[in-house]
Amino acid sequence: MEIILSINAGSSSVKISVYKAEPSSPTPHQLAEATIEGLTAPPAKLKYSRGDENIKGKELEDIASQEDAFKYILSHLQNDADLPELSKTDDIHFTCHRVVHGGDYPHAQIIDKETFHHIAELSDLAPLHNAPALSIVRAVSEILPNAKNVAYFDSSFHATIPRHISTYPVDQEVAERNKLRKYGFHGISYQFITDAVASHLKKDPTTLNIIALHLGSGASACCIKNGVSHDTSMGLTPLAGLPGATRSGSIDPSLIFHFTHSAGSLSHAAAGHMDITQAEQILNKKAGWKALTGTTDFADISSSGEEMKMLAFDIFVDRIMNYVAPYFAKLVGEVDALVFAGGIGERGARLRKEVVRGVECLGFGLDAERNNQPGDGVVADISAGDARFKTLICKTDEQLQMARGVAKG
Numbered sequence: 126m127e128i129i130l131s132i133n134a135g136s137s138s139v140k141i142s143v144y145k146a147e148p149s150s151p152t153p154h155q156l157a158e159a160t161i162e163g164l165t166a167p168p169a170k171l172k173y174s175r176g177d178e179n180i181k182g183k184e185l186e187d188i189a190s191q192e193d194a195f196k197y198i199l200s201h202l203q204n205d206a207d208l209p210e211l212s213k214t215d216d217i218h219f220t221c222h223r224v225v226h227g228g229d230y231p232h233a234q235i236i237d238k239e240t241f242h243h244i245a246e247l248s249d250l251a252p253l254h255n256a257p258a259l260s261i262v263r264a265v266s267e268i269l270p271n272a273k274n275v276a277y278f279d280s281s282f283h284a285t286i287p288r289h290i291s292t293y294p295v296d297q298e299v300a301e302r303n304k305l306r307k308y309g310f311h312g313i314s315y316q317f318i319t320d321a322v323a324s325h326l327k328k329d330p331t332t333l334n335i336i337a338l339h340l341g342s343g344a345s346a347c348c349i350k351n352g353v354s355h356d357t358s359m360g361l362t363p364l365a366g367l368p369g370a371t372r373s374g375s376i377d378p379s380l381i382f383h384f385t386h387s388a389g390s391l392s393h394a395a396a397g398h399m400d401i402t403q404a405e406q407i408l409n410k411k412a413g414w415k416a417l418t419g420t421t422d423f424a425d426i427s428s429s430g431e432e433m434k435m436l437a438f439d440i441f442v443d444r445i446m447n448y449v450a451p452y453f454a455k456l457v458g459e460v461d462a463l464v465f466a467g468g469i470g471e472r473g474a475r476l477r478k479e480v481v482r483g484v485e486c487l488g489f490g491l492d493a494e495r496n497n498q499p500g501d502g503v504v505a506d507i508s509a510g511d512a513r514f515k516t517l518i519c520k521t522d523e524q525l526q527m528a529r530g531v532a533k534g
């Protein structure tokens with residue numbers, strides 16, 4: 126029996142699931158799950174579940190970073206008397222880490238000195254993610270020296286994007302030297318969604334065509350053709366495409382030079398070897414829902430009558446629609462489903478309603494009741510009975526996707 130700790134450091138949260146894996150079974154068995162969310166909307170809150178035991182929304186003080194959140198959760202898990210599997214640090218055999226930017230890595234990697242260094246070099250291409258994930262890897266090596274660290278990359282799933290889609294029309298000598306291309310992210314989630322939706326629809330994943338929307342603190346869309354990524358809205362960095370909690374999403378690139386004259390100078394927040402410019406600092410950390418409304422809580426934004434919150438909601442619906450119809454066309458209308466996932470995709474009934482209303486002319490439609498109460502399954506069908514194409518919700522699980530990878534060996 127092996128114990129796997131699967132760690133998902135998002136831009137606003139850290140989610141950790143603990144699994145037991147038996148050599149006889151490829152499916153890891155979940156023992157407990159802990160999430161600290163709201164890192165961008167303090168106070169951070171703890172959610173914990175183990176069997177019937179549940180903690181929901183316990184407010185925490187002094188948890189400001191992903192590293193703080195990791196240390197808090199690990200100590201919570203190790204102090205849980207009903208989780209004897211974790212009482213000794215040597216009991217944890219594998220830790221999986223979600224690393225957002227993996228450059229050209231097409232598969233997961235054991236984290237040794239070289240991989241660590243390579244991931245660190247990519248930090249300025251994922252300024253909200255890679256450094257926090259590495260701070261957790263470092264903490265694991267100190268606290269759990271016997272655990273094997275494995276990195277799963279959000280970018281790997283998109284290695285199949287054709288060249289004419291991933292290439293930016295700029296000088297190719299410079300682009301090749303600096304590895305400037307569309308990478309795409311949320312790939313661990315998109316792999317989970319692909320497998321879960323194929324299984325729900327009883328289809329071979331290699332024949333599955335879906336338009337998937339991972340809408341969380343960071344949000345993206347993915348055109349999945351024959352089970353692999355064909356296009357996605359994020360790019361060289363997770364800034365491109367849809368707006369997010371603190372990110373602008375795609376804007377006219379010239380905007381930033383009119384926004385501040387010191388766009389190219391280093392940001393005061395640049396730390397260590399991360400060279401973040403003011404432009405990157407503003408567009409990644411001081412934009413999005415936070416800049417428009419003062420909050421990153423999309424549940425609040427969705428239900429508020431305040432003008433700026435209503436505007437933020439309408440902007441999100443509009444920008445999501447900018448991807449659904451083009452991806453529908455790229456799939457030549459042969460679409461198995463439109464799939465909502467991520468914190469907002471899974472819980473935001475009103476957002477789903479407005480997005481689907483916006484693409485009704487393509488043949489999508491919702492069943493209002495099922496949209497409001499989709500039930501407990503991993504995949505829920507919320508389509509109207511007479512809709513030509515299906516609309517689904519998928520409770521994506523990046524931690525499980527990584528743990529399955531470890532269990533498969």
Ligand SMILES: Nc1ncnc2c1ncn2[C@@H]1O[C@H](COP(=O)(O)OP(=O)(O)O)[C@@H](O)[C@H]1O
Nearest residue numbers: 135137138341342343422423424468469472473
């Ligand atoms: N009931 C809800 N309706 C709409 N959005 C919600 C709801 N509950 C949570 N959210 C939003 O989900 C987002 C977090 O999604 P998640 O995928 O967990 O984020 P992360 O990017 O940190 O992994 C936050 O913006 C949060 O406000």
Ligand SMILES: CC(=O)OP(=O)(O)O
Nearest residue numbers: 135136310342343363
């Ligand atoms: C890639 C990305 O934006 O991830 P998250 O939504 O978890 O911040």
Ligand SMILES: [Mg+2]
Nearest residue numbers: 135136341342
């Ligand atoms: Mg996430």
